[in-house]
Amino acid sequence: MLEIEGLCKRFDEHLVVNDLSFTVQPGEVLGFLGPNGAGKSTTMKMIAGFLRPDAGTARIGGADIVNDTLQAQSKLGYLPEGAPAYGDMRVDRFLEFMADMRSLRGELRRQRLASVVHDVHLESVLAQRIDTLSKGFRRRVGLAQAILHDPDVLILDEPTDGLDPNQKHEVRKLISNMSAEKIIVISTHILEEVEAVCSRAMIIANGRLLIDGTPLELAKRSRLHGAVTLQMKDSGEAVAALQDLPGVVTVENDEALGEITAIGNGSQNLLASINDLVRERSWPVDGVYQKHGRLDEVFRSITREALT
């Protein structure tokens, strides 16, 4: 279990992380969201034991990161922002070095090294110096060292930053495969990533926790959640007719796309009544679909509120 308790960090007079508390259970993949400078990386650095919190603490499987740092760090895999690694080392030497730093020995060491090289697909670059690698491979080397000792808790700061879509997919698959018995915390700017891998999402801004829920719960807070879009040219009456339906708050007409969207207040299911309306008036509709709400929109509205 990962327990964060009243974590605070101040740089000069600026409170970067402000009384952050949460608990993560094994099997959860927690997505850490927030605008740049929100305190995501600082929080992760404190959990990993790099920065000392001004107040509060984090406990990793019961080991306190402030008072029992080495014990806590041995249960933790950490990918720092930008995936730093020793550029003058070959990939295989670097991973062997990390295995030694983690005190892996004998058969276990050999087996773990082989396993991460396979999982992260590093076979082709093992004999290359790290500073000659592409950004994607560097990131994967960073991931490999983080999971090398099969830690209970993984803290990954922007694990897919700089990867191409295929590599992103690979990394997400890897995270999902590991997620069953581990605690994984990732920070990201990419909201589709949250929907793809996270079972839980948090939005923080100005060092404060604003929202904590499943990606679906977050999406539900979207203005567009449950909105219904009709693909049709407006004959003039459609917008007015939709506007009159009970539960509809606003109607947006995008003439360029040929889409009319009825946005509800969330209390009623608009799809059925709109379907009836379409059939009754026999509008020439090419398609009708319901929106789930968009995370990026929720993200924007929540963080904008917090910043003003």
Added chain:
Amino acid sequence: MNAVTALFRREFHAYFATPLAYIFLVIFLVLTGVFTFYLGSFYERSQADLESFFTFHPWLYLFLVPAIAMRLWAEERKSGTVELLLTLPISMWQAVIAKFLAAWSFIAIALALTFPMWITVNYLGAPDNGAILAAYIGSLLMAGSYLAIGVCISATTSSQVIAFIVTVVVCFFFTLAGYPLVLEAFRGWLPDTLVQLVASLGFLSHFEAIKKGVLDLRDVVYFAAMIGFWLYAGAIVIDFKKAD
């Protein structure tokens, strides 16, 4: 293998990953030869000892040890690996000492490679080999002090060039602390007792007996204390500058 050994080995091998190590060794060996035979008048003295060899060690270390020390922490900070290193299950102290020992061992190798000097003097005469060994040990201790200063200053910056230059300046001060050049600068505004203190910190003064082959306990304690102090200061600096 435990974490300290692993880090020591990595750091030691890191010198040989670039041409730095070989360049250093060549320059060090060429300069010791040049200094000993030309400036030190090794032959003209007609004495079977290595004093003319050891006399120049402080001046060689003044420029060469900062070149070895500059990358130790500045590079870690520049590349961000300091965050990786200090989130591994290794304490700050262990990391500082492992890195220091790796660099010190490298200097020890450079020093050991001057053995032809020892062979030469044994070939030409019958020197006191105990005194030569003592001087070697003292020289290595002094190199450790230069290195520890470099470790601390390397921790203050992410630029290796700045680390090098500042380390040379600070080392220059400590090299000459017992001499008028430095003392005059303090005499005007420091009370006499403090000027005495500065004077007692000079590397050259403490190396005076060592280069003749006399390993006085006070000098050993002095250099050991210098190493301890600067490594401690270095650890504090690293801790303090983490957030940058």
